[in-house]
Amino acid sequence: MTGTPSPDDTRRGVLVEAATIGLTTGAYGISFGALSVTAGLSVWQTMALSALMFTGASQFAMVSVLAGGGSAVAAVAGSALLGLRNLFYGLRMRQILQPSPALSLPAAHLTIDESTAMALAHYDRPVPRPALAFWSTGLSVFVLWNTGSLIGALGASSIGDPQRWGLDAAVPAAFLALLWPQITSHRLLGVAIVSAAIGMALTPVLSPGLPVLCAALVPFLFLRRSS
């Protein structure tokens, strides 16, 4: 989901890059909107997630736990666990951007994978523009992600039987696409395989939503003393 930073350090270069990342996530927002409505959320609920939660993987998690018959508690816990990384992005952004207390509140809302990656990339450049990179990327993703979600949600509510179009099968495809770039080591591959196995093994035993939460214990098995 993260755009490859180009070496253009001008103000305009940063803005073009931010707009490009926004367009990419907008396309991804279309699939979120469509899948959310297919999963049984209303257009308004879908838009509330995109505007208020505004962190893609957590939104997909909430929608699919609810669609699978999971409880509200399981859905909230799943999306919060996936949103945990934003806490660490926030730490880093505070160091780099040093926003005033008033600006910290909107900055926190825009702290996601894309804006963090752009701010970090432009922090290390010969002409550092981390604040411009952060705000322009955050705002462009926010606007286009929400626009995409709305298009997808309205589109999906007008096409009839979602199964006929394979939209239910688009959900695991989306999770695979989110997971794929994160498997960067053998250890993470191990975490993924064990977690998937636990999710499947517990499905017939526990009520929907809980097998996924049990997989949150898997990382503790893979901790190393020194790394």
Place this chain on the structure above:
Amino acid sequence: MIWAAVLLGSAACYALKALGFVVPERVLDKPLMAQLVAMFPVALLAALLAVVTVADGMSITVDARVAAVAAAAVALTLRAPFLVVVVVGAATAAIIRALGG
């Protein structure tokens, strides 16, 4: 029930983001914590992937979704962008179902 989950989940996700801007750094800056944070998304996404691929309520069903995930994996090895991967998954399942599979 859905609205409660949507609003509580949104509040939780915002609280986590905002916490990073207010919590003293040394509280979170632990090597074990960094490892866990790298692994949590992988564990949850992998479990979600597995469950939405084969779960049908509380039973396991192998159907067109499995083929859709395999097709999505092929698209990813060919470096397809996110939306293309999702469309390939949906199209695969749609075609299999249209053929009566």
